[in-house]
Amino acid sequence: MKVGVVVFPGSNCDRDAIHAARLAGAQAEPLWHEDPDLHGADAVILPGGFAYGDYLRAGALARFSPIMGSVREHAERGGLVLGICNGFQVLAEAGLVPGALLRNASLRFEHRWVRLTVTRRDTAFTSAIPPDVTLLMPVAHGEGCYTSPDDKLDALEARGGVLFRYVGPEGNPNGSARDVAGVLSERENVCGLMPHPERASERLLGSDDGLLLLRSLVTSAGQRLAAA
Amino acid sequence: MTVAERPPRPAVAEVMHTPLHRALGLTDHELGVIGGRLGRAPNDLELAMFSVMWSEHCSYKSSRPLLRTLPTSGPGLVAGVGENAGVVSIGDGLAVAFKLESHNHPSAVEPFQGAATGVGGILRDIFTMGARPIAVLDALKFGDPSSARTRRLVSGVVRGVGGYGNCVGVPTVGGELAFHPSYEENPLVNVMAVGLLEERDLTRAAAPGPGNLVVLYGSATGRDGIGGASVLASATFGDADPQKRPTVQVGDPFAGKLLIEASLELIERGLLEGLQDLGAAGITCAVSETADRAGTGIRLELDAVPRRETGMAAFEVMISESQERMLAIVRPDRIDAVVEVCRRWGLPVAVIGRVTDDGDVTVAGADGVELARVPASALTSDAIVYEREGRPPARSRRAPAPGAPELAHDGLPERGMDPGAVLVSLLGDPNLASRAWVTGRYDETVGSDTVCGGAHGAAVVRIKGTAKALVMATDSNPRVGALDPYLGAVSAVAECTRNVVITGARPLGVTDCLNFGDPERAEAFWQLTEAVRGIADACRALGLAVTGGNVSLYNESAYGAIVPTTQIGVVGLLDDIGRLVHPVFRAGSDVVALLGESTPGLGGSIYADHAGAVPDDRPPGIDLARESALQALLLDATRSGLLRSAQDVGGGGLCVALAECCLWGGIGADLQVTVGTAPAVELFGESPSRVVVSVAPTAWDALRSLAAGSGIPLRRLGLIGGDRLRIRLVGEGATGAAEERGAGVADEVDMPLDVLRRAWESGLPRAIGEAG
Structure with a gap:
C-alpha cells in the first residue's frame, strides 16, 4: 500500500504526513507538484502548508498545478484522497469536496487542540475509529471557516457528508458553519479536514488519535487494492 | 583605471x-x-x-x-562566536545550531514587518550553517499594556512572528512576554531559533x-x-x-x-x-x-x-x-x-x-x-573599535556604610495583607499571566516534534529516530537589571539554565542578546559592561560557553533609555525523552517540597510593582556556587527518576510557582510554609536558586539524602490533592496579620483553583484590551 504525499513549494506538513502515514503502516513517498505522475500511489494526501504562498487565497493557485490534474483523475477513478488543512483548502478550491474555507471568524491565525466527533464509521477514512471515541488533534490555520449555503449544508448533512465536527469545551476554533471540521465528497472517496491528524499520531506529542484516521485510510486503500 | x-x-x-x-x-x-x-x-x-x-x-x-x-569554548562546540550561529554536537553524528537575535528598531517603526523579518533573519542564520530550523522562541518586551501604542505594537509584532514562522513551517514553541514602562517607545523583539543538522553538513x-x-x-x-x-x-x-x-x-x-x-x-x-x-x-x-x-x-x-x-x-x-x-x-x-x-x-x-x-x-x-x-x-x-568609557550612575556609587546592619525585613506594610488576594493579583499580572493569547497565534505543533510548547515551562522538541529531545528556554530579568545590570545578567543565565535543567536536560550552551542604550553615554556603557561581566561569571560558574549572540544598542528615545535587558537563550539535551520531568503536579498524595531557600530583598520583584517597594530595598543576591550545586542535584535527581515534577521559582515567587504547578496539572495542594522573617519575602520574593519539586511518598527519603549530600536545603511543604491551593503560614514571621485582624484567615492562602485559573487566563487579554 503506497501513499503519495503531494509537495507544493510551500507545503510544510509534507514530512509530517509522510512520517505519520508510515506509522500507520503505509509506504509513503513525496510527489513533486510539477510532476503529474502519481508514481503508483494508491492513496494521495494533500498536506498542510501554504502551497504557493497563498497570498491570493489559500489553495487558489495550487488547483492549477500539474499534479492536481492527476489527483483529480485519481479521484474520478474512485481513488482515495485526503486533504489536511491547506490540502482541504486546495480540494475545496478544486471542487473535489463541497464548500469553501473562509478566514477564521476571529480574523486571526488559530493554533489550539480541538476535539472532534466522528459522525460515521463506515467510510474509508473512519473505519478504524472505535465507536464513541472523540478525536483530539491540533488545528493551525488562518482560513478554516467552513462555509456553504444553508440548503447545500442541509443536503450535505442528509447524505452523511459531514464527517467530523468540533465538539467540547475546546470549541469551534474558526466559526465554521454547523461546527463542520471535515467533509466527504459525494462518492465518499475524497475527504478534507482542517485539523491535523498527522500531528496527533504519537502519544508523546499529546495524542495518537489522528493515527486512527490514517490507519483507516491505509487499511481501506489496502482493501481496495486487494479487491482490484 | x-x-x-x-x-x-x-x-x-x-x-x-x-x-x-x-x-x-x-x-x-x-x-x-x-x-x-x-x-x-x-x-x-x-x-x-x-x-x-x-x-x-x-x-x-x-x-x-x-x-x-x-x-x-566548551565541550562539543563545533562552531562558536563569529559564525552565523553556535553549533554544538549532541552525539550520533548530530549537532544543534542556535542563536538569539534582536529586531528591535524595525519592530518599533513597523511592527509586523519588523517582527516577521526578525524571524526570517534568525532562521537564515540557522540554515546557513546547514541546519534545518526546528523551533523558534520569541522574547517580547513592551511598554504600558493599556496604551494605544503598546496595543498596536503587540498586535503587529505577534502577527509578524506568527505570520513568518507559521508559513515557513517552523514551530514557535516558547518565549517570554514582559511589560515595563521603559519599553514604551522602544519595544524589544528578540527571536531565538534552533536548528538540527548532521555534523557532516556543517x-x-x-x-x-x-x-x-x-x-x-x-x-x-x-x-x-x-x-x-x-x-x-x-x-x-x-x-x-x-x-x-x-x-x-x-x-x-x-x-x-x-x-x-x-x-x-x-x-x-x-x-x-x-x-x-x-x-x-x-x-x-x-x-x-x-x-x-x-x-x-x-x-x-x-x-x-x-x-x-x-x-x-x-x-x-x-x-x-x-x-x-x-x-x-x-x-x-x-x-x-x-x-x-x-x-x-x-x-x-x-x-x-x-x-x-x-x-x-x-x-x-x-x-x-x-x-x-x-x-x-x-x-x-x-573595522574600527572603540574603548568606550563606562561610569556607574551616581546613586549606585554610594557604598553602604561599613558595618551598617543589613535589614532582613522587606519594609512593607504587610501586616494585614491577605496573601490569597495578592496571589490572585499577581497571577493576573500580564507579566505572569498565561501567554495563551499570544501562543494561540503561533503554530507550535508543525513538524510533529513538539512535546511541550509555549503554554508553560521550557519547550521540549524531540529528535525523530532517536530517544533524544532538545529542551529550550529564553529568559531575562530586566526589573533586576534596572537596579543592578550585573545581577540582572547573572540571574537571567541562572534562571534560563535552571529552566532547562529542571526537565532533566543538560544545557549545551548559552546564547545572549544584549539590549542596551547609547554606548556613547557613560552610564549606558557601564550597564553593558556589567551585564557582560555577569554573563561571563555565571557561565564560568555553571561550566557553559557562550556560543554566539547579538548586541542591540541605542535602545533609547526622547523619553529615555530602556532598562538594561540581557536576554539569555539556552538549549539543553535530554538523552532519554522517557525521563522528561514536567513542571506540573501530577498525582494526589505526592509530596511537595522546596529545594533552596529564600533570601531577603524584594527589589525588582513583580510583588514590588504591585505593593510598592522601599527605595533602598535591593534585589536578592545570588550565590553561583549554590546555583551550580542545585542544578547538579536536579540532574542527579532526574537521572535517578526521583522527581514527579519540578518547577522553577521565578516571577511572583514561591506562591506563584506553586499555583502554576497546580493550575497546569489541574490538581490542588495542601501546604504549609514556614515564615522566618517576612511573609512577602517568603511567599512572593524572587530570590533565585529555588525549585518546587514533587515526589512520590516512597521517593521522599531518597530525595532527602540526595539533597543533604549536596548541601541544598530541602523543605517539605505538604501534599498534592483536592481542587484548592491551600498554604498555611507558620513560624515566627507569620503571627502579625492574624493577631491584628483578630482572625486566622490572613495567615493562609486558600483559593479554589477555578479562581486562580480565571485570574491567570484573563490577565493578559484584559491588560491589552482583548478580553471577551
Missing part, C-alpha cells in the same frame, strides 16, 4: 552642505581612519560600504572589547578557493532596507521616525521557505564551498565577511545582480537589505547543478563574481570599470 587613480569627485551631499560621511552616520574621526586603512580618500560608494559595515550593528565597535571577555560562511564563483540566489535586490544597519539599528530614535520607515525590510515568508529548502538541498548534496545569508548591510556585508574569514578577496560584477527595480545606484545595490537572499561560494564545475536546484525551487540565481586572492572586495561596473576597492578586513575584522 583603478579607483585610486581616478580624480576625486565632490559628493552629492557635500554640495548640499552636509558632508556625505556624516549623512551616512560616520564621524569625522572615522572618515580619517578609513582614509588611513585605504591609504587614500574613499569615494562615495566606498564610503557607503564603510558606513554600513562600521555601524554598531555590523561592527560591534563598542561591544567587541567586552565580548572578548566571555567564555567561548557549512561555513567563508569564501575559500580563488577562482570559485560567487553566486547570489533568492529574491531580487530592491531598494528596501537601505541603511537599516546604520540608520535604524545604530542610532537613537528621534522625531523623524516616519522617515525611517523605508529603512525597514519587507519579509516574504514563502520566499523564505523556498530559500530554506533550496539551501538545505544544496548543502546536503555537497554543492557549496561556503554559504552566507544577506542580512544587515546586504551584499557588502556578505562578500566582505566571507572573503575575510577565508583570507581571500571577491570581485563583484555589479550589473550581474538581479534587480527588483530599475535605475538603482551602485551604492543602493551594495547596501540594500532586501530579504530572502543568499550568497553561495561554488566551484565552477558545480554551478550547473546549483542553478538547477535553485530553478526547481523557483528562485532567481546569478553568478555575480569570483573569489580572488588579493584580499580586496572589488566592485566592477559596466565594461569592467572599478567602482570600489576595499580590503575585506578593513570592513570586518579590522
Whole structure:
C-alpha cells in the first residue's frame, strides 16, 4: 500500500504526513507538484502548508498545478484522497469536496487542540475509529471557516457528508458553519479536514488519535487494492 | 583605471552642505581612519560600504572589547562566536545550531514587518550553517499594556512572528512576554531559533578557493532596507521616525521557505564551498565577511545582480537589505547543478563574481570599470573599535556604610495583607499571566516534534529516530537589571539554565542578546559592561560557553533609555525523552517540597510593582556556587527518576510557582510554609536558586539524602490533592496579620483553583484590551 504525499513549494506538513502515514503502516513517498505522475500511489494526501504562498487565497493557485490534474483523475477513478488543512483548502478550491474555507471568524491565525466527533464509521477514512471515541488533534490555520449555503449544508448533512465536527469545551476554533471540521465528497472517496491528524499520531506529542484516521485510510486503500 | 587613480569627485551631499560621511552616520574621526586603512580618500560608494559595515550593528565597535571577555569554548562546540550561529554536537553524528537575535528598531517603526523579518533573519542564520530550523522562541518586551501604542505594537509584532514562522513551517514553541514602562517607545523583539543538522553538513560562511564563483540566489535586490544597519539599528530614535520607515525590510515568508529548502538541498548534496545569508548591510556585508574569514578577496560584477527595480545606484545595490537572499561560494564545475536546484525551487540565481586572492572586495561596473576597492578586513575584522568609557550612575556609587546592619525585613506594610488576594493579583499580572493569547497565534505543533510548547515551562522538541529531545528556554530579568545590570545578567543565565535543567536536560550552551542604550553615554556603557561581566561569571560558574549572540544598542528615545535587558537563550539535551520531568503536579498524595531557600530583598520583584517597594530595598543576591550545586542535584535527581515534577521559582515567587504547578496539572495542594522573617519575602520574593519539586511518598527519603549530600536545603511543604491551593503560614514571621485582624484567615492562602485559573487566563487579554 503506497501513499503519495503531494509537495507544493510551500507545503510544510509534507514530512509530517509522510512520517505519520508510515506509522500507520503505509509506504509513503513525496510527489513533486510539477510532476503529474502519481508514481503508483494508491492513496494521495494533500498536506498542510501554504502551497504557493497563498497570498491570493489559500489553495487558489495550487488547483492549477500539474499534479492536481492527476489527483483529480485519481479521484474520478474512485481513488482515495485526503486533504489536511491547506490540502482541504486546495480540494475545496478544486471542487473535489463541497464548500469553501473562509478566514477564521476571529480574523486571526488559530493554533489550539480541538476535539472532534466522528459522525460515521463506515467510510474509508473512519473505519478504524472505535465507536464513541472523540478525536483530539491540533488545528493551525488562518482560513478554516467552513462555509456553504444553508440548503447545500442541509443536503450535505442528509447524505452523511459531514464527517467530523468540533465538539467540547475546546470549541469551534474558526466559526465554521454547523461546527463542520471535515467533509466527504459525494462518492465518499475524497475527504478534507482542517485539523491535523498527522500531528496527533504519537502519544508523546499529546495524542495518537489522528493515527486512527490514517490507519483507516491505509487499511481501506489496502482493501481496495486487494479487491482490484 | 583603478579607483585610486581616478580624480576625486565632490559628493552629492557635500554640495548640499552636509558632508556625505556624516549623512551616512560616520564621524569625522572615522572618515580619517578609513582614509588611513585605504591609504587614500574613499569615494562615495566606498564610503557607503564603510558606513554600513562600521555601524554598531555590523561592527560591534563598542561591544567587541567586552565580548572578548566571555567564555567561548566548551565541550562539543563545533562552531562558536563569529559564525552565523553556535553549533554544538549532541552525539550520533548530530549537532544543534542556535542563536538569539534582536529586531528591535524595525519592530518599533513597523511592527509586523519588523517582527516577521526578525524571524526570517534568525532562521537564515540557522540554515546557513546547514541546519534545518526546528523551533523558534520569541522574547517580547513592551511598554504600558493599556496604551494605544503598546496595543498596536503587540498586535503587529505577534502577527509578524506568527505570520513568518507559521508559513515557513517552523514551530514557535516558547518565549517570554514582559511589560515595563521603559519599553514604551522602544519595544524589544528578540527571536531565538534552533536548528538540527548532521555534523557532516556543517557549512561555513567563508569564501575559500580563488577562482570559485560567487553566486547570489533568492529574491531580487530592491531598494528596501537601505541603511537599516546604520540608520535604524545604530542610532537613537528621534522625531523623524516616519522617515525611517523605508529603512525597514519587507519579509516574504514563502520566499523564505523556498530559500530554506533550496539551501538545505544544496548543502546536503555537497554543492557549496561556503554559504552566507544577506542580512544587515546586504551584499557588502556578505562578500566582505566571507572573503575575510577565508583570507581571500571577491570581485563583484555589479550589473550581474538581479534587480527588483530599475535605475538603482551602485551604492543602493551594495547596501540594500532586501530579504530572502543568499550568497553561495561554488566551484565552477558545480554551478550547473546549483542553478538547477535553485530553478526547481523557483528562485532567481546569478553568478555575480569570483573569489580572488588579493584580499580586496572589488566592485566592477559596466565594461569592467572599478567602482570600489576595499580590503575585506578593513570592513570586518579590522573595522574600527572603540574603548568606550563606562561610569556607574551616581546613586549606585554610594557604598553602604561599613558595618551598617543589613535589614532582613522587606519594609512593607504587610501586616494585614491577605496573601490569597495578592496571589490572585499577581497571577493576573500580564507579566505572569498565561501567554495563551499570544501562543494561540503561533503554530507550535508543525513538524510533529513538539512535546511541550509555549503554554508553560521550557519547550521540549524531540529528535525523530532517536530517544533524544532538545529542551529550550529564553529568559531575562530586566526589573533586576534596572537596579543592578550585573545581577540582572547573572540571574537571567541562572534562571534560563535552571529552566532547562529542571526537565532533566543538560544545557549545551548559552546564547545572549544584549539590549542596551547609547554606548556613547557613560552610564549606558557601564550597564553593558556589567551585564557582560555577569554573563561571563555565571557561565564560568555553571561550566557553559557562550556560543554566539547579538548586541542591540541605542535602545533609547526622547523619553529615555530602556532598562538594561540581557536576554539569555539556552538549549539543553535530554538523552532519554522517557525521563522528561514536567513542571506540573501530577498525582494526589505526592509530596511537595522546596529545594533552596529564600533570601531577603524584594527589589525588582513583580510583588514590588504591585505593593510598592522601599527605595533602598535591593534585589536578592545570588550565590553561583549554590546555583551550580542545585542544578547538579536536579540532574542527579532526574537521572535517578526521583522527581514527579519540578518547577522553577521565578516571577511572583514561591506562591506563584506553586499555583502554576497546580493550575497546569489541574490538581490542588495542601501546604504549609514556614515564615522566618517576612511573609512577602517568603511567599512572593524572587530570590533565585529555588525549585518546587514533587515526589512520590516512597521517593521522599531518597530525595532527602540526595539533597543533604549536596548541601541544598530541602523543605517539605505538604501534599498534592483536592481542587484548592491551600498554604498555611507558620513560624515566627507569620503571627502579625492574624493577631491584628483578630482572625486566622490572613495567615493562609486558600483559593479554589477555578479562581486562580480565571485570574491567570484573563490577565493578559484584559491588560491589552482583548478580553471577551
